Amino acid sequence: xxxxxxxxxxxxLLFVNNTDAREFTAQQIMENVYNRPxxxxxxxxxxxxxxxxxxxxxxxxxxxxxxxxxxxxxxIMFFLxxxxxxxxxxxxxxxEEAGKDDDQWIYLPALKKVKRISSESKGDYFMGxxxxxxxxxxxxxxxxxxxxxxTETIDGKDYYVVESVPKEEDSMYSKTITWVATDGSWIxxxxxxxxxxxxxxxxxxxxxxxxxxxxxTILNSTMHNVQKDHKTIMxxxxxxxxxxxxxSMFTERMMKRGL
Amino acid sequence: xxxxxxxxxNRAVGIVLLLALLLPAAVLxxxxxxxxxxxxxxxxxxxxxxxxxxxxxxxxxxxxLRWEQKRGKVGLYVNPLLYHYQDRADPLDLVFRQxxxxxxxxxxxxxxxxxxxxxxxxxxxxxxxxxxxxxFQEFLLPDFDEIRIxxxxxxxxxxxxxxxxxxxxxxxxxxxxxxxxxSLWAFRRFDLxxxxxxxMSTSEVPANIENSQLFGRFSAITSxxxxxxxxxxxxxxxPTNHVTRVVDPATHQWTGLIVRPEHHRLSIxxxxxxxxxxxxxxxxxxxxYHGKRFNIEDPAFADGTIEKSYVHYLIGFDHNIFGxxxxxxxxxxxxxxxxxxxxxxxxxxxxxxxxxxxxLRETLTVELFVYYGLNEGDALIRxxxxxxxxxxxxxxxxxxxxxxxxxxxxxxxxxxxxxYTKVKYxx
Numbered sequence: 001x002x003x004x005x006x007x008x009x010x011x012x013l014l015f016v017n018n019t020d021a022r023e024f025t026a027q028q029i030m031e032n033v034y035n036r037p038x039x040x041x042x043x044x045x046x047x048x049x050x051x052x053x054x055x056x057x058x059x060x061x062x063x064x065x066x067x068x069x070x071x072x073x074x075x076i077m078f079f080l081x082x083x084x085x086x087x088x089x090x091x092x093x094x095x096e097e098a099g100k101d102d103d104q105w106i107y108l109p110a111l112k113k114v115k116r117i118s119s120e121s122k123g124d125y126f127m128g129x130x131x132x133x134x135x136x137x138x139x140x141x142x143x144x145x146x147x148x149x150x151t152e153t154i155d156g157k158d159y160y161v162v163e164s165v166p167k168e169e170d171s172m173y174s175k176t177i178t179w180v181a182t183d184g185s186w187i188x189x190x191x192x193x194x195x196x197x198x199x200x201x202x203x204x205x206x207x208x209x210x211x212x213x214x215x216x217t218i219l220n221s222t223m224h225n226v227q228k229d230h231k232t233i234m235x236x237x238x239x240x241x242x243x244x245x246x247x248s249m250f251t252e253r254m255m256k257r258g259l
Numbered sequence: 260x261x262x263x264x265x266x267x268x269n270r271a272v273g274i275v276l277l278l279a280l281l282l283p284a285a286v287l288x289x290x291x292x293x294x295x296x297x298x299x300x301x302x303x304x305x306x307x308x309x310x311x312x313x314x315x316x317x318x319x320x321x322x323x324l325r326w327e328q329k330r331g332k333v334g335l336y337v338n339p340l341l342y343h344y345q346d347r348a349d350p351l352d353l354v355f356r357q358x359x360x361x362x363x364x365x366x367x368x369x370x371x372x373x374x375x376x377x378x379x380x381x382x383x384x385x386x387x388x389x390x391x392x393x394x395f396q397e398f399l400l401p402d403f404d405e406i407r408i409x410x411x412x413x414x415x416x417x418x419x420x421x422x423x424x425x426x427x428x429x430x431x432x433x434x435x436x437x438x439x440x441x442s443l444w445a446f447r448r449f450d451l452x453x454x455x456x457x458x459m460s461t462s463e464v465p466a467n468i469e470n471s472q473l474f475g476r477f478s479a480i481t482s483x484x485x486x487x488x489x490x491x492x493x494x495x496x497x498p499t500n501h502v503t504r505v506v507d508p509a510t511h512q513w514t515g516l517i518v519r520p521e522h523h524r525l526s527i528x529x530x531x532x533x534x535x536x537x538x539x540x541x542x543x544x545x546x547x548y549h550g551k552r553f554n555i556e557d558p559a560f561a562d563g564t565i566e567k568s569y570v571h572y573l574i575g576f577d578h579n580i581f582g583x584x585x586x587x588x589x590x591x592x593x594x595x596x597x598x599x600x601x602x603x604x605x606x607x608x609x610x611x612x613x614x615x616x617x618x619l620r621e622t623l624t625v626e627l628f629v630y631y632g633l634n635e636g637d638a639l640i641r642x643x644x645x646x647x648x649x650x651x652x653x654x655x656x657x658x659x660x661x662x663x664x665x666x667x668x669x670x671x672x673x674x675x676x677x678x679y680t681k682v683k684y685x686x
Contacts, residue, residue: 058649058650081650082650082651082685083296083650083651083685083686084298084651084653084685086296086685095482101535101538105480105485109404110402110403111377112375112377112404112407113378113379113380114480114485115533116535116540117540117577118535118538118539118577118578118579119535119538124582125620125621127621128617128621128622129620230620248418248420251418251420251421251480252421252480253368253416253418253423257363257368
């Protein structure tokens, strides 16, 4: 009898999860993740701790400003540490228009001029970290084909498990698998990245999430390269939303002037 | 020329005192704690070719201090460098690379003091980048932020959205810096039939308002293209050598030559652009110079010079190929309405190539940079390997190889092939 009751409860839970799964297709889940409210603009300090397989650490600190201007989303990053990259500035404009490449510029204090750089190399690693430029950006759900693999309960919370296969042939990943909370926050718990041979390459785990000014925000996360056994810990602090950042923040003037 | 004389040091100290006076006491009282950063560096180079093989090309220690304060609408920046040369009689060389005061407004900024002003889209080539003179005491080998000499100037930047208009007034002309005659990097002299007498009476431009220089630039960065348009009324930072023949009236034979260097007025109009095409950044830069003088061997020209208009331009690209950052540039200099006896070629063509790749999470960087003179087949080949031992601590191993005919721009230094190391700690 107890076995029967346990099986009934398990079936009921599975049914509930499957009900959730039926409510949203994989495409809808990833669109909800993509469209998760992030405010009109955001200011934050980003600390990246690069840890090698021997446990040695290198630290990069960046102050970043993002703002959504409708058809274009702009980001500017001021590098604060280490000392040899201080005053370097990176600016990115990404467009809503399908197929339009991002525009990117970098200001190098040694050259004292703003240089336009190509945004094609999204597979390049950002500042020696385990995050590629593409990992750091908002990948549009239409760039992948999504499949809902299952729902899964971890530490008492339910997650959609969605597999995403890039549509472009030259992607550096053969697929990614994302665990997305079913509670309506549309925050991912973790994400696995598989290399071109289908082998697990990296695992992104979200360590701390908070609601700040009503927006769900990932505060701490870790990207672990399981093949090379090094990782990058990313900590976000001093987060402010909707402060009314003006367009004049995202200009050549600010790149040269700095903070 | 970099500040190495007492006169120049006094001028640098004067700039700092002037800035201190310009900064109102009330503002000073509100200023936040200053931000310090900079680096310490040891640089040792050894020649490995020619008669001086095994000699040190350079033994230099450098302390670069950058001191910055910002408060509200004002900012102060001072950047002294102290060079120490182990192998020189006067081993210390204090340079104030920059020392300026900023005033920020909503739509415009003002900057007063000694500053590096860098224009254009070219890498390693100076076409519209002509405001800050260049220090060629070690040819083109120092880092580019060390080659450019700060100039005392007043600068206005006016902003309209992503566009800016910059006006620069340089009250006192400053020449490019050149190596001493006994330096490894002393330039090959232009061809003369006998040893000349030097007349330095016009080698400096008198400091007065009439001799000041003016520059203007419009700059825009847009989604479609980045553009700069510029104009300048300036002095040529390279002096022209006027040659006077001394003739014996009895025999009508030459008995001597007098060479008199003089900087001449120039007008310049130019521009540059950068645009991305299918992942490739295409860059261009060009300028038209009016009033430039060249040396000439035609006896009809009594002082050995001729004035001609001159065009200098480049076209280049930046692209990532198989993970390697590659940049290429083709540069051409054209003397218009060319006179056959001019010492310079009518067309001087140069190419540059840069290839760079990082490994080990960007801690190890390998770089190759080549200047190639297409007219003479001469080249400067620079190889660098940089390893970051820790954040802000790097070790660099490199080599500079010069090839080509001995009378060519790079080939003249063919005995100065060197390997070198730099150890740098940034703080």
